[in-house]
Amino acid sequence: MPGPELSLIARLRDVLQLRFTDIFAALSPAALADISPANPAKRLARVLGYAGLRLVGNVFQPINNRDELAGKVWLYVVSANNYDALAFLAEARTDAVLVAGQAKNIGRYNAVVNRLSLRRKLLYYWQFPGAYLGLRRQVGARATRFFDFIFYAIGYYEVYRRALRRHRPRAVVFSNDHNDDTRSLLLACRAEGVPTAYVQHASVSTNFPPLGFDLSLLEGQDALDKYRQCGPIAGQVEMVGMPKADSYLGRRNLAPAVRRVGLACNIHDPLPALTDTLVYLTHELPELTLTLRPHPSDGRDFGPLRQLLPALQWSDARQENVFDFLLKQDALVAADTSTHLEAVMLNVASIYYRFAANPLTDDYYGYAARGLVARANTPAALAATLREYAQHKPADLYQHAAYYNATLGTPDEGHSRERTASILNNWLNEAMPTS
Secondary structure: OOOOOOOHHHHHHHHOOHHHOHHHHOOOHHHHOOOOOOOHHHHHHHHHHHHHHHHHHHHHOOOOOOOOOOOOEEEEOOOHHHHHHHHHHHHHOOOEEEEEEOOOOOHHHHHHOEEEOOHHHHHHHHHHHHHHHHHHHHHOOHHHHOHHHHHHHOOHHHHHHHHHHHHOOOEEEEOOOOOHHHHHHHHHHHHHOOOEEEEOOOOOOOOOOOOOOOEEEEOOHHHHHHHHHHOOOOOEEEEOOOHHHHHHHHHOOOOOOOOEEEEEEOOOOOHHHHHHHHHHHHHHOOOOEEEEEEOOOOOOOOHHHHHHOOOOEEOOOOOOOHHHHHOOOOEEEEOOOOHHHHHHHOOOEEEEOOOOOOHHHOOOOOOOOOOOOEEOOOHHHHHHHHHHHHHOOOOOHHHHHHHOOOOOOOOOOOOHHHHHHHHHHHHHHHHOOOO
């Protein structure tokens, strides 16, 4: 049944919920540089570039989908990680199709996802002045600081409602609950009465929007506890474990000592501090093999680091699956990333080490506080912890992940895909039976 129509300001406040949080506003200029530059002129230039290249470009870009979208179960993705989290459902259901926004970058899967036209998004930008002023009254100066996000979000809701009316999907399954396009589609589904489901693809934060899907399939108790702190939970909730890890859980790292150490970084990790840490570890622990894995969205120039440390190994996150990377490591060093959880599930010793000092993001996912990972606060402490693991790495580290993955240690371990597909199938049959 269609839901109530929200006002423009109410919709955008929901869509941009995460962008207006304290923790987002406190990110460093370096971390925000690629998505929202601190300089207003640069932000404006970014917006104009988006309008010219993306919005106008969409008008002339042909859409030739490989699958029929009408009446299907849409698996909506906004990244390669989302694709990896949902692709198994496309294999499990003949009526499931992978879908993304028209020009959304899905990395190595760009050519294999169906696209929803965004050509008409241009028609709604007359709303921007009123949207900006309305949000300015609600969130103050943050509306000015992030006016670019307001601009980007305009029009998604309307074009997605049109797409839903045209294709009438049986349901839409999400694996992201906080991006502007994702939340716009969620609101559009509510307005059009299209059932929605959510499959968690990474660890969640108490800064996320309230869980608002008809069916939410969470990995474990950690996610449920955090979503309860985000606000009221709508719909049915089930804990299914981590489907993307199924084929890897039987290949846990049984090495008794650490010899290979992976370091995962992203744009929130300052390059100078990252470089200093790598240089220090290389000097202090020359017997260890170090591998750096930048996040796939991290576009910084690592050329000087490659020249400085020629022995450093590299993992290309755009080409190598995170689990394939972790299978080559005995230990992981990283700051705030769900790769810690994926490492521990494979019995890879994981160490939480911060390269930046934003107090609002300290132990963002709570991994250190819960005892999932060890914590090192200084380079010397990090080296000392790695030395200990180089002497002995416990064989039962993975058991600490049971709070995060509901199937660990149960008969369903390694069968989260089947469990997820079964629950989704039953829900679909109840929510919208086939004729």
